[in-house]
Amino acid sequence: MSAASILAIALATAAAAKAPERGDVRRGWVVFVSKACIRCHATWGYGGEIGPDLGRTRAGGLSDAELAATVWSNIPRMWGKMKEERIPHVPIDQAEMRNLFAYLSFVRALDAPGDPETGRRLLREKSCTLCHTVTDAKGATAPDLRRWARYRNPAVWAKLMFDHAPKMIQAMRARGLLPPRLEASDLVHIVSYVRSVAASGEAELLEPGDTIAGERLFHERKCVLCHSVRGAGGTSGPALGFPGWATSFTGVAVKVWNRVGGMREEMRKMRIEAPVLTPQEMAHVIAWLFAATYSDDPGSPARGARLLGEKGCTRCHQGAVAQPLRRFAGQATAATLAHALWKHGPVMLEAMRGMGIRWPTFTGDEMRDLIAVLNAPPDQE
Secondary structure (H helix, E strand, O other), X not given: OOHHHHHHXXXXXXXXXXXXXXXXXXXXXXXXXXXXXXXXXEEOOEEOOOOOOOOOOOOOOOOHHHHHHHXXXXXXXXXXXXXXXXXXXXXXXXXXXXHHHHHHHHHHOOOOOOOHHHHHHHHHHOOHHHOOOOOOOOOOOOOOHHHHOOEOOHHHHHHHHHHHHHHHHHHHHHOOOOOOOOOHHHHHHHHHHHHHHOOOOOOEOOOOOOHHHHHHHHHHOOHHHOOEEOOEEOOOOOXXXXXXXXXXXXXXXXXXXXXXXXXXXXXXXXXXXXXXXOHHHHHHHHHHHHHHHOOOOOOOHHHHHHHHHHOOOHHHHOOOOOOOHHHHOOOOOHHHHHHHHHHHHHHHHHHHHHHOOOOOOOOHHHHHHHHHHHHOOHHHO
């Protein structure tokens, strides 16, 4: 299949797909604070210590279904602690819950603070200091890295490294060196070190990456000609965005860097110009690629139907005790189920205790199956 055909199919697929309604990260932070979540939970050390730090509860990147399952499974303990701390149960509507999920997805993509001393050691071990300097030492043949210190977002560093890659690779080969391979944490430490030795000044920050803009840019700048994301796209480059592919925004940026030499060569063979992205556009693309790594694969309606019986859901929802689950038809997502749980959960918990029914717990896979059966047409349940 030609490059033009791949691009045409990918663009048509993207245009035809109905994008799910996404929340707003910044509004999600407002919900997190105003609805008192922050009284119990921190995000990367900022907030309460009663519950787990929600920035750190990611094993390879929790998907939304895994996050919803975790919340569901811990509801009895959570509400018990809220009563103990006299924290009121405040309402959260569906839009607010979508925004909250967007915020929690965003903070799970962030990295723990880097260590300057580790960054200093890595610059030396990776041979970066053969060309670059972060002091006033003479003899440097590449830019002083302190000029990048104002950029705190690793997306900017990824863009700058990608833009300078041809000259960097040529210079390193002349010295008999190969471009250094990095781990996600390596770049975090390096940025931390460079910022620690640079003159103080205001940081240049980016808006949180927008996944919709990132997907559009990925197609418009022809990245899709070589790379597939969750099975859609070209095959000459490695697949991107599959579960477990990256655990942070920096992890995505580093993967781009580690492949930059091969990418440039492949683009030359295909006569494709290297994409030109602004730092903000790079942040959008990275946000979308990271989002793809924790997007939920479709669950099984058949398994979901069995779960409804095994978990005791049908004892109430197929009778007169609770509302029928068909009200979710075609609209069930991790966020909508979390909203229903938050809205009706206290009453559900008391009713189940009165009936002697144990509160059900769910894994991420089970939550995906539950969402699948709630969205399935009647003949597929």
